[in-house]
Amino acid sequence: MKRIVIFASGSGSNAENLIKFFHNSDNASVIQVLTNNPHAKVLDRCKKLNISALSFNKIAFSKSEDVLNILNTSQPDLIVLAGFLWKFPEFILKAYPNKVINIHPALLPKYGGKGMYGMNVHNAVVENKETETGITIHYVNENYDEGAIIFQAKCSVLPTDTADDVAEKIHLLEMEHFPKIVNSLL
Numbered sequence: 001m002k003r004i005v006i007f008a009s010g011s012g013s014n015a016e017n018l019i020k021f022f023h024n025s026d027n028a029s030v031i032q033v034l035t036n037n038p039h040a041k042v043l044d045r046c047k048k049l050n051i052s053a054l055s056f057n058k059i060a061f062s063k064s065e066d067v068l069n070i071l072n073t074s075q076p077d078l079i080v081l082a083g084f085l086w087k088f089p090e091f092i093l094k095a096y097p098n099k100v101i102n103i104h105p106a107l108l109p110k111y112g113g114k115g116m117y118g119m120n121v122h123n124a125v126v127e128n129k130e131t132e133t134g135i136t137i138h139y140v141n142e143n144y145d146e147g148a149i150i151f152q153a154k155c156s157v158l159p160t161d162t163a164d165d166v167a168e169k170i171h172l173l174e175m176e177h178f179p180k181i182v183n184s185l186l
Helices: 013-022 041-049 058-063 066-074 090-095 118-127 163-185
Strands: 002-008 028-035 053-055 078-081 100-104 132-139 149-156
Touching: 002 013, 002 066, 013 028, 013 041, 013 163, 028 041, 028 066, 041 053, 058 066, 066 090, 078 163, 100 163, 118 163, 132 163, 149 163
Parallel strands: 002 028, 002 078, 028 053, 078 100
Antiparallel strands: 100 132, 132 149
C-alpha cells in the first residue's frame, strides 16, 4: 500500500478530495496532512475524515529537521502539495527526490512564482484578458512553480468571466484530475 502525505495551508478542498478518492483504494491511502496554518480549515476536514493532521511553524519546517523527521517517520511514497503556500526547503526535496508534487491553478509557466496563488492568479488571468487557463500538476524543485510539468488541463475564459468564475472552473478541473494523476504517479 502506497503512502501519501499532503501539505496544505487553507481550506483543504483538494486534500479532502484526495483523502476520499483513496479511502477505499487497494493501491494507496492518505496517511497524514501537515499544515503551516494552525487555523486552516483543512484541520477540521481531517478531523471529520479521521486523518492524522499536524500544524507546524516556519522554524520546524525550514530551520530545523522537525518536519523532515515527521516525514521520515511517516515514510511517504508521495508528498502532495495541495494549496500549500510556503517554498519547500531544499533539504526535504533532497531527502525525497522526485516524490514531491504540487498543483498550480494556472497553465505554467504563465502566472507562476512567488505570490501567484489562488485569487491572485485568477485576477491576473482576467485582467490580462486570457482566453484560456487551467491547472498544472508538477514536480517541486527549489524554485516556485518551476519543476517539471506532469500534467495540464485547460478551460476557456470568456470575456464576461470574473475571477470568481475562473476560480470555479479551476476548482472543477482540480477535483476531476488531481486524484487521478496522483494515482497514476503511484
